[in-house]
Amino acid sequence: MINITYRHHDARRLQGYSLYVTNNTDMTRPDGSINEQDGHLCYHDNGSGLPTFNQTRQCHVKGRYVVFYNIRSNREDALIELCEVQVYGCPFGQFGYNCGGTCHCMTGGCDPDTGQCDVKGCQTGWMGLSCSLQCHCDGGVACDIDTGACPGGRCQSGWSGQSCFVSRRNLAYGKPTRQSTTYSIYGAYKAVDGVISKDFEPPGSCTHTDPNGRHPEAWWQVDLGTVQLIRTINIVYRQLYNFRMSGFYLYVSNSSVAHNIYQVLSKAHLCYHDHGPGLPSYIQSLSCPVSGRYVIFYNKRPADYEPKDVKYYIKTSAVIELCEVQVLGECPPGRKGISCDQACTSYTFGRDCTQTCHCANSDCDRRTGVCKVPGCTEEWKGQTCSQACINHTFGQDCTHTCHCANSDCDGRTGVCKVPGCMEGWDGRTCSQVCTYHTFGRYCAQTCHCANSDCDGRTGICKVPGCMEGWEGRTCSQACTYHTFGRDCVQTCHCANSDCDWRTGICNVPGCMEGWEGRTCSQVCTNHTFGRDCNKTCHCANSDCDARTGICNVPGCMEGWEGRTCSQALPITHSRLKLKTYCVIVLTLTVTVILCKGQSCEMYIRMYYRIRHVKLDLRHPVPITSFTDETPVPITHSDETVNQTCHCANSDCDGKGLVACKSTPDTCTNHHISDETDCSQDLSLCSTLTVTGKGWCMLNYPDVWRNGRMVKSVPITHFGTSTVAQSCPLC
Structure with missing residues (x-):
């Protein structure tokens, strides 16, 4: 068959073309014309109208070259504009639809459509026009290529009949038959007589329905007598007339089609329907493993799939020409072949040897299929x-299990047909369970359970509880910012970084305000606050906020001030309540007393921090100064001595008392006696006059923190006389 697609808009130039097949490289004469003797003319367009631009032409011939030829006269140029040319054929020795038939011709090839040999004569063991029917002669000798008859009538074992074409398993041989119409002497019974003769020539061995009337449907059936188990149906149609076979149906039914064709066929089992597009082979071997009593061959016109450009095909009349129909039942277990004369080959068994055993170590019993040595191959x-x-x-005996997520696995190798393992499985065959602390698809996820392994599929810990640094249902989520420990329930308060989610130690040292400790998770206590709790608040009535240092209940202790009560007040600016205590601490170092003649001076270096100090007013004493390294005069001794005063603005009175001659108007002397109220405000003036006797006693609060008591230390001694003393201006 040759398909041609010409230029769509210029089919006029296609008019009058010729199509040749040749084995010559050049068919042209010197004048440019074609030498038709050198090629086979497949087609010549001689129509009066324009040809279609799509052409399909049958050309049943063998050749190497396909030639498209055209000619013009009256000085008109011949032009060819081919868009596509397709040449369909079969390899040498094959024919029929999809080249599915094989011809066994003695010499040469066969027609690619019908299979008819180019030169009559078959290879030994074959018969028919296409040499595609096998002989069944004893000893494998040649049979008559027209009738199949064997020399001396000696058929192969298991075969019988005039053509040695009847097998023991043929359920249709000699059974009752019917057909829709009958032409001449070619009745329905000729399809089950076991005779293969010269096609149609009298007396003929093929059936034939009426070709003359208009019969859009035709049918033929054989009655097997009882319901039989059918395996295969073989059909030999009239050779060279397979175009009438085109579009046929083959049914198996338990009812005769003669009663009601449409009702019967609607319930029958359809074994096969020819659907083209090429012509069917005149030899058919069709599998139909079904139980039934009637085998029905049916056809209609026009066919569902009509052949194109086939000579003699008629669209209006259906004709059936069956030369032989064999309905093969099952062979006994362990046997096969048309006559059940062949033993099953290796690794096959059962009826017709249709089953296969897959024994690993031996063959199997031909009848039962049981392995002679136990054990199956993989799969x-x-x-x-x-x-x-x-x-x-x-695997072997299917003892292994694959856990593929998206498909089954290869029965032999176990590899998933669609890649991907189920949760909890890993490996090439998805048969390896997830190992310790892994889970999910391909075991790619990790659980961090503290007390057990986790479920390989879900990742949930078998015993609840996560390792340090992990949390979540599957213990696979690392602790988030500023959390650590088991299940991430602890919080670190690092100032400059996150902390180690396992230990809680800050990656960069330093805690946030209000926190301290190795993991910055201990809140500040006991009047401490700030970063690492390194600051102290002196709240009078409560603790302070660990972060800001602000007292929870407002009010600072005596001697402290500020928003966080952490700023010490200097003694000169404090509000002293001199009833019992003053807010003073003096750390005193007494140096040396230097005397020259009757003049002596004593220098005292004084260091102080504000603390509680007790004053004993029974022994008057001057408080002269509270700055560092201030010389203090000896104001009195038991003997009369020359004394030196250190007045800021004048000399002293020179009468034995240390008293400045003048005092600034801005300063008011304050006299304190035994009876004086110590609650006076001393913050405006540094000049203090004390009247009375005794010692000034200083107690040091620092010693109480060390758990011991320090004795009172006298500053100056004044004897027993009552004197009035004063300090210089500050």
Whole structure:
């Protein structure tokens, strides 16, 4: 068959073309014309109208070259504009639709459509026009290529009949037959007589329905007598007339089609329907494993799939020409062949040897299929090793299990057909369970359970509880910012970084305000606050906020001030309540007393921090100064001595008392006696006059923190006389 697609808008130039097939490289004469003797003319367009731009032409011939030729006269140029040319054929020795038939011609090839040999004569053991029917002669000798008859009538074992074409398993041989119409002497019974003769010539061995009337439908049936188990149906149609076979149907039914064709066929089992597009082979061997009593051959016109450009094909009349129909039942277990004369080959068994055993170590019993040595090959299981592995099993005897997520696995190798393992499984065959502390698809996820392993599928810990630094249902989520420890329930308060989610130690040292400790998770206590709790608040009535240092209940202790009560007040600016205590601490170092003649001076270096100090007013004493390294005069001694005063603005009175001659107007002297109220405000003036006797006693609060008591230390001694003393201006 040759298909041609010409230029769509210029089919006029296609008019009058010729199509040749040749084995010559050049068919042209010197004048440019074609030498038709050198090629086979497949087609010549001689129509009066314009040809279609799509052409399909049958050309049943062998050749190497396809030639498209055209000619013009009256000085008109011949032009060819081919868009596509397709040449369909079969390799040498094959024919029919999809080249599915094989011809065994003695010499040469055969027609690619019909299979008819180019030169009559078949290879030994074959018969028919296409040499595609096998002879069944004893000893394998040649049979008559027209009738199939064997020399001396000696048929091969298991075969009988005039053409040695009747087998023991043929259920249709000699059974009752019917057909829709009959032409001449070619009745329906000729399809089951076991005779293969010269096609149609009298007396003929083929059936023939009426070709003359208009019969859009035709049918033929054979009655097997009882319901039989059918395996195969073989059909030999009239050779060279397979165009009438085109579009046929083959049914098996339990009812005769003669009663009501449409009702019967609607319930019958359809074994086969020819659907083209080429012509069917005149020899058909069709599998139809079904039980039934009637075998029905049916055809209609026009066919569902009509052949194109086939000579003699008629669209209006259906004709049936069957030369032989064989309905083959089952052979006994262990046997096969048309006459059940062949033993099953290796690794096959059962009726017709249609089953296969897959024994690993031996062959199987031809009848039962049981392995002679137990054990199946990969992918198979069962007593006969004929059951394929299913439902995620694989390997020898299907003893292994694959856990593929998206498909089953290869029964032999176990590899998933669609990649991907189920949760909890890993490996090439998805048969390896997740190892310790892994889970999910391909075991790619990790659980961090503290007390057990986790479920390989879900990742949930078998015993609840996560390792340090992990949290979540599967213990696979690392602790988030500023959390650490088991299940991430602890919080670190690092100032400059996150902390180690396992230990809680800050990656960069330093805690936030209000926190201290190795993991910055201990809140400040006991009047401490700030970063690392390194600051102290002196709240009078409560603790302070660990972060800001602000007292929870307002009010600072005596001697402290500020927003966080952490700023010490200097003694000169404090509000002293001199009833019992003053807010003073003096750390005193007494140096040396220097005397020259009757003049002596004593220098005292004084260091102080504000603390509680007790004053004993029974022994008057001057408080002269509270700055560092201030010389203090000896104001009195038991003997009369020359004394030196250190007045800021004048000399002293020179009468034995240390008293400045003048005092600034801005300063008011304050006299304190035994009876004086110590609650006076001393913050405006540094001049203090004390009247009375005794010692000034200083107690040091610092010693109480060390758990011991320090004795009172006298500053100056004044004897027993009552004197008035004063201090210089500050």
